[in-house]
Amino acid sequence: MLHYFIDAFAMIGMSYFMGFLFYGFYRQFNARVQRRWGPSIFQNFFDNMKFLFKTETIIHGPMFFFGPMIIFAGAVTTVLFVPYLKDSIWLQGFSQSGNMILIVYLLVVGPLGNALAVGSSGNPFGVMGVTRGLTRLMGLEVPFLLGLALVMVQHETASVHAIMAAQPDFAHWNLVTNPLAFLVMILPFMASQHASPFDVVGAPVEVYAGPRVEFSGRLLGILMTQNMMMTVAKLVLIADLFLGGATTIWELIAKTFALFLLTAAISTSFPRLRTEQTVDFFWKIPLGLGVISVIATIWFPWS
Amino acid sequence: MLKLLFLSLALTPAATLFTWNGAVAWPLFDGITLLFDLTPLAAFFMALLAIGAPFVALPMLRGKSDEPTYALYAVLLLGMQLLLLAGDFIGFFIGWEMMTWSSYLLLLRSPRIDLEGAQSYILFNLASAFLLLAGMLFLYSITDDFRIQAIDGLLTPDKWALFTLFGLAFLIKVGALPLHLWVPRSYDQAPDVFSAFLSALMSKMGIYGLMLLPLLFPDGLSEISGRFLNGPVAGYVLAWIGVITSIIATFKAIAQEDMKRLLAYSSIAQVGYIVTALGVGSSLAIGGALFQALVHTLVKLLLFITIAGIILQTGHRRFTDLGQLISRMPISFFGVLIGIIGLAGMPPLPGFAAKYLMYIGLIDAHWLLLLAALILSSTASFVYCYKLIYGPFLGHANSPEAKIATEAPWHYLVPQILLMGMLVALGIFPGWAIEVLIDPVLIGLGMTPIGAPAWSVLATSYGGYDGIAVMGVFATIFVLITALFFLGRGRMHRATSSYDLSFCGEVPTAATPLHYGAGMGRELRRVPLIGWILRHTTINFYSGLMHQTQATAGMIGTLYGSNPQVWILFAVLIFALTLTVQMLTGA
Amino acid sequence: MYHHDHCEGFQCEQQQLEATLAHSGGELGALDRLIAWFRQRSLFVLAYGTGCGAIEMRPLMTSRFDAERFGIIGAATPRQADVLVISGYLAIKTLKRVIRSYEQMQEPKYVIGLGSCTINGGMYWDSYNTIKQLDHYLPVDMYVNGCMPRPEALIEGFVALQKQIANGAPSGAMRYRENIDWYKANQRRVLGDNMPPDYTYDWYHAGDVA
CATH class of the missing domain: 1.20.5 (Single alpha-helices involved in coiled-coils or other helix-helix interfaces)
Structure with missing residues (x-):
């Protein structure tokens, strides 16, 4: 029992630390690309703390208050169901009682709970943002899960532990053995991280900040916290599935950072797409690639 | 008195389920014997009927007693029980016809029914019945037997003929595209509570029929024309019918502006998933289909009864006319909330278990393109789920009635609360549903049971999950963060006006169009595929x-x-x- | 007070402001000091482009001036903003929107008045439809004078505001709360019946003054 508690706290703390450092790095990276100095690498931590210590927070009814709590609970549940380390009793959380499809669905629980809060605020701009978010989700989820399904078919399991165990060395990484699956899911994965070409939903100048429009003070702080933790959970999930997982914390940080760097590099380079362009893109390029890889790796007898 | 009698009549399916033992053979005339038996498969659907019938009957008791409706409802229940108990196609057909006609007459008693709705209902259902008749007579012509059993040594054209005739008959009943025309009209125009029965229980009879279909062939659907990857070819066709139905119906549902029509299209879509899973035909997929049938029954009962309560209290059924009912109808809000979580298949509730089994079934069959299509429709369903809860309950009140509405009467609330409890319990204990409800059916069909190591665990060869762990972790974190939030420093205050919104410095008033209920999903038309679907x-x-x-x-x-x-x-x-x-x- | 060897022009005034701030807030506890430090390190700005100052405010976020290195970044809605920058003259029509935006911001919140027009009306001192002294209508925490001040001057203003926050000086919102009668009376004098609705300052229960 005590083990579970310490483990859970370690996972939550680690996700938070990695989250704000990664985002701080992202802001630095972005600034350097734009030839600026950029903020401190801890800037996201400062922002988050400032919001958590605001002295005033407005709420629009009980559902509005509980929305951020639901999204936070969803994010922490996701974190606790992703195994962070391979062959270790630490940083496992409750991942033994979950699987890949569950994690992918858990990623969506929180935002949907928060959508209720946005709706109950009565701000039409927020609801517009939610609809955009759900539309984008519709676009990205198909190729994302198809890419993961290719891995599940390859290993005949949905358990993240089993898939990690099947990738003992570089030659057995799914990135190497099933590169098509990686290509199919990587762009939707970036969109699920709200990275730049696909960030129309919550971008500050789009429909007045999108779903977050009415959130202020400490509730906004909670939303920021969960976003950073969720990002790390997603990165770890992909590192587990395609980069063979990690046996030490340093390895984990290196692998997730590599994935994050890829996301950051793409998102600093490409301009934002409109919602329907995003969906159309996902249904043409990554999904088309997905169909090709299904035909190539599953339908034909050589596979 | 009459009401009590009616309520006890509504409990007859439960009575049949618990007291039935042994088969009954009733010699009708020479050579033809009617067989009645409660097979495990029929028992599963009888259980659904046993749950649903009293829940639908209870709201019907409200107000002045309406004897013709009660009588027709009793005949309907009798017909459905007959259909489920039948061991041969004659009994099945009699039950099918009783169900069709009594439901048609019930439908006609709605004040909102128009000629088009009534005609399309009866024409499509008669077409279904005649196809069924044609199928069973064709079967009799080859085998001289009406019994529902496996037939050896059929020729391939005969197999395809049987598959097509019976398949079409049942696909009309489940509302597969393009045979679904009667569904949105009749679900929309039926008496508000009776829509729950139509969607939750009568569509399941089509599913029951589709599940009987593989029993006609010794080797299931694979016998018809071989296998594709890890599943039957005929099933592949059926699965594509199901998944295309669900995709198109989902987008149509998003475009609806009327709550009941939205739910009608969502029923078509959800039943489409079941058809897809039936096409796969493996034990995982059949388990998923049964689970989805169970969840869909509970969810649609809950949603239709709740929506009926809203319509009763406000007199409005369009998203544009409602809004902000969350504080006036809190129990109904939770009803719709639990309902849409189940509908969307979100993890803590059993909708996820059903989706999980179906996904795993498709992965096991290596039918990944179908899986992608299924995911598309299942993700798109989030939009209409959100619309369903935002339109009536959140946002701003848009009509005088919505501003003064009160909570629905207890006849509506009791089924809602019980159904919510059932859904949450099933979400925590998916393994219980597998072990008690689904595995007996799978064993009865001669398949490998899925099994569950514990009541809370859903386990498959592909891995599983623990309902208690998911729900427990989520609830613990939720409570902890809420407590921490209250312990933290800082004042929270509630906006005193619902117009205190960030609105670009402007001051919205009652005249400002702030409710986004009807417009939601309109911008989806700009996505080329969705626009194409919605234009046609x-x-x-x-x-x-x-x-x-x-x-x-x-x-x-x-x-x-x-x-x-x-x-x-x-x-x-x-x-x-x-x-x-x-x-x-x-x- | 005007020493050419230390500073030049507006910088001197800035320094004066900063000098007066230096000795307040020594009585803060450790947690409060930490919170104050976080607050000053992260300022979300609602840039209200009311007048010609708007053109000086935009370059702040660009590569050349890069205000983000001070933790200053734009906010889209008043709910998320900490600082309201009033950039220049304020027409009466705009004042109503500014007041509403300010009241929708969550405390602690700060106002920066940019340009001479916010101080005394500037070149619009005799205009019939602009306000002359912003301080009569909203509590200003920091002025940046000049017509127009350069972006560097605005950054100076921000830095001075950050020091003020780090010292634990109460935000102008406290003044607004305490003197709400006076502020509302002033606002009513110019806006007449066109006042923003009173539910945005619902903490104010002083009667029918507003």
């Missing part, structure tokens, strides 16, 4: 088909000109062709 309607498809048929007929008609020489030429040519074919085939 099934009625246009049918009228296009009609025009094409007429054009073809006209073209063929021109061949039969007034010149007799042409006729003679045709006659000679056909005669020559027949002779050639006969000579070549050596007949």
